[in-house]
Amino acid sequence: MPQGEVTSGRRGKARSSRSVPSLQGLTEMAARERAYHDLRYRILTGRLAPGTTLLETELAALLALSRTPVREAVIKLEEEGLVEVRPRHGVTVKALSLQDFANILDVFSALEIRAFELSAERGLSPEQARLLDRMVEDMETATANGDIARWSDLDDEFHSEVVALCGNQRLQTALNAFWAQQYRARMMILPLRPLPEDSNAEHRAVLEALKLGDRALTRERHSAHRDRADKQQLALLRRSLGSSGLA
Amino acid sequence: MPQGEVTSGRRGKARSSRSVPSLQGLTEMAARERAYHDLRYRILTGRLAPGTTLLETELAALLALSRTPVREAVIKLEEEGLVEVRPRHGVTVKALSLQDFANILDVFSALEIRAFELSAERGLSPEQARLLDRMVEDMETATANGDIARWSDLDDEFHSEVVALCGNQRLQTALNAFWAQQYRARMMILPLRPLPEDSNAEHRAVLEALKLGDRALTRERHSAHRDRADKQQLALLRRSLGSSGLA
DNA sequence: TCCCGCGCCAATGTATACATAAGCCGACCG
DNA sequence: CGGTCGGCTTATGTATACATTGGCGCGGGA
Structure with missing residues (x-):
C-alpha cells in the first residue's frame, strides 16, 4: 500500500x-x-x-x-x-497461477466497479468530463496507430482517473494493491492483445453513463466491460502459458 | 491481514x-x-x-x-x-468519522457481494445448504428472543460462512481486513438496533438464490440486503454520535 | 541399500545500541 | 512584549549483536 x-x-x-x-x-x-x-x-x-x-x-x-x-x-x-x-x-x-490471476481480477473488478459507481454518483465536473473525453480519443488514436503499449498505458490512466474521482480513499488504496498484482500478468500478454476495438467502444459507453451521473447504468456498463476484458485477458494468459506459474 | x-x-x-x-x-x-x-x-x-x-x-x-x-x-x-x-x-x-465508516462499508459491501456471487456460481453442497439453513433459523430464534447480541454474532457467522465458500482466498483476506474496521462501529450501535426483521427475510431470500446457484439473482438480492443494512447502520451511527470521531 | 536419528549450522526473530533529525523551549534581540 | 533563532532532548530509523530453532546432512544400524 x-x-x-x-x-x-x-x-x-x-x-x-x-x-x-x-x-x-x-x-x-x-x-x-x-x-x-x-x-x-x-x-x-x-x-x-x-x-x-x-x-x-x-x-x-x-x-x-x-x-x-x-x-x-x-x-x-x-x-x-x-x-x-x-x-x-x-x-x-x-508465482501467479492462472487461478491466482483469476482471483486477483475478481477482486480488482469488484472494487473498480464500485469505484466507478461512486464516481457516477458524485458526478463529473465539466473539466473532468473533458479530460476523460480526451483520454478516450487518445486511446482510439493509439488503436488506429496499432500502438498497443501506448493504448495500455492510456487505459490504465483512464481507469485510474475515474477511480480517483470516487472520493473513497480506502477504496483507492485497496485498488492500488490489487492493481500491482494484475500488472505483472498484464505486461506478459501485452504483445498478444488484439486491437482493443471492444474496449474503446465500452469506454465510450461507460463515460457516457458517467457523464449522465447514472449510477445503475454506469455499474451495468462498466461491469460488462470488466467481465469481457477479464475473460479476454484470462484467455490470452491461458494461451500464452500452459497454466503453470508465469514469469 | x-x-x-x-x-x-x-x-x-x-x-x-x-x-x-x-x-x-x-x-x-x-x-x-x-x-x-x-x-x-x-x-x-x-x-x-x-x-x-x-x-x-x-x-x-x-x-x-x-x-x-x-x-x-x-x-x-x-x-x-x-x-x-x-x-x-x-x-x-x-478515529473513524462517519465518512470513514461509510467508505469502509462501501468497500466491504462491494467485496462481500462479489464473494456471494462467486459462492452462488460454485453452488452449495447439501451439507452447506443445511448448515446455512440452520443459521438462518437460529437468527430468527434469536430475533424472537430479542437477543440482539446473539443475532449479531450469528449474522457475522452467516456472512462469513458464505464468503468462505467463494473459493477466492485473496478476496477473503481483503474482506477480513475491512471487516475489522467495520467491527468497531458495529459494536457501538449494537444496542440501538431495531429487531432485524428485514435482515432475516433478506437472508432467507439470499440463501434461496444461493441454493439455486443463480449468480445474478444472488447479486441482486445480496446487494439489496447490503444497501439497506449499510444505510441503516449509518443512520444509527449518525444518531448515536453527532458526526464526530467515535469511541 | 534404505531408513532413522542425532548433531551441526545458519537463517530468522528479537533485543539492543547508535545516529539522526525533528520538535520544543528558552533566551535574546528588535 | 513578541517573534525568531538556536540548542537540547528524545523518538524514530537503522544497524548490529545475540539466541533460538528448524532444516539438512551424515553416520550408523537393519
Whole structure:
C-alpha cells in the first residue's frame, strides 16, 4: 500500500496514482521506502522473476542496507501478496497461477466497479468530463496507430482517473494493491492483445453513463466491460502459458 | 491481514475465520504475532480508544517486548487502517468519522457481494445448504428472543460462512481486513438496533438464490440486503454520535 | 541399500545500541 | 512584549549483536 507521495494533498490531484515506472527519486529516500519501492519495482517489471528465492541477508546485501528496513519492506510486500515468506527458506517472489490471476481480477473488478459507481454518483465536473473525453480519443488514436503499449498505458490512466474521482480513499488504496498484482500478468500478454476495438467502444459507453451521473447504468456498463476484458485477458494468459506459474 | 492459522489447510474448513474474541493462546505465541493480535484486539474492543496516542517505546513496554516486533506489528495495523503513524508523534488509534465508516462499508459491501456471487456460481453442497439453513433459523430464534447480541454474532457467522465458500482466498483476506474496521462501529450501535426483521427475510431470500446457484439473482438480492443494512447502520451511527470521531 | 536419528549450522526473530533529525523551549534581540 | 533563532532532548530509523530453532546432512544400524 503505497502511501501518498510526500505529505498532505490526499484528496487532491495525484494524477498518475499508479506507480511502477522509473523509480525517479530512488536515491535520497528513507531506507525502508527505498527497499519497498525498489523490490516492488523489480518484481513488477520481472527483474525479480516469480519463484526467485532470496534470504533476508541476500536482499539486504542486494540493496546495501541492513536487514531491519528490508524486513519491514518485505512485510509490506507480503501483505500485498507479491512475495511469500517461509521462515527458514527465505522470501520467494510469488508465482501467479492462472487461478491466482483469476482471483486477483475478481477482486480488482469488484472494487473498480464500485469505484466507478461512486464516481457516477458524485458526478463529473465539466473539466473532468473533458479530460476523460480526451483520454478516450487518445486511446482510439493509439488503436488506429496499432500502438498497443501506448493504448495500455492510456487505459490504465483512464481507469485510474475515474477511480480517483470516487472520493473513497480506502477504496483507492485497496485498488492500488490489487492493481500491482494484475500488472505483472498484464505486461506478459501485452504483445498478444488484439486491437482493443471492444474496449474503446465500452469506454465510450461507460463515460457516457458517467457523464449522465447514472449510477445503475454506469455499474451495468462498466461491469460488462470488466467481465469481457477479464475473460479476454484470462484467455490470452491461458494461451500464452500452459497454466503453470508465469514469469 | 491475519494469515492462515498454522500451515497448510488453506482452502479447508476455517470455520470462524473472523477473529476478535478472546485471544485464546495469547501466550506462547511469537512476539510479533502476539503484539499484532494483542494490539488489534485492544483496538477492536475499544480498550485502546480512538485518538489514543502511544510512543513505540510505550507500546513495547505495554507488551513487555522490544521495539522491533512492536514496530512490525504496527506496520501491519497501519496497512489495515487501524492506526496512524506520525513519525515524531507516536502511533495513534484512528478515529473513524462517519465518512470513514461509510467508505469502509462501501468497500466491504462491494467485496462481500462479489464473494456471494462467486459462492452462488460454485453452488452449495447439501451439507452447506443445511448448515446455512440452520443459521438462518437460529437468527430468527434469536430475533424472537430479542437477543440482539446473539443475532449479531450469528449474522457475522452467516456472512462469513458464505464468503468462505467463494473459493477466492485473496478476496477473503481483503474482506477480513475491512471487516475489522467495520467491527468497531458495529459494536457501538449494537444496542440501538431495531429487531432485524428485514435482515432475516433478506437472508432467507439470499440463501434461496444461493441454493439455486443463480449468480445474478444472488447479486441482486445480496446487494439489496447490503444497501439497506449499510444505510441503516449509518443512520444509527449518525444518531448515536453527532458526526464526530467515535469511541 | 534404505531408513532413522542425532548433531551441526545458519537463517530468522528479537533485543539492543547508535545516529539522526525533528520538535520544543528558552533566551535574546528588535 | 513578541517573534525568531538556536540548542537540547528524545523518538524514530537503522544497524548490529545475540539466541533460538528448524532444516539438512551424515553416520550408523537393519
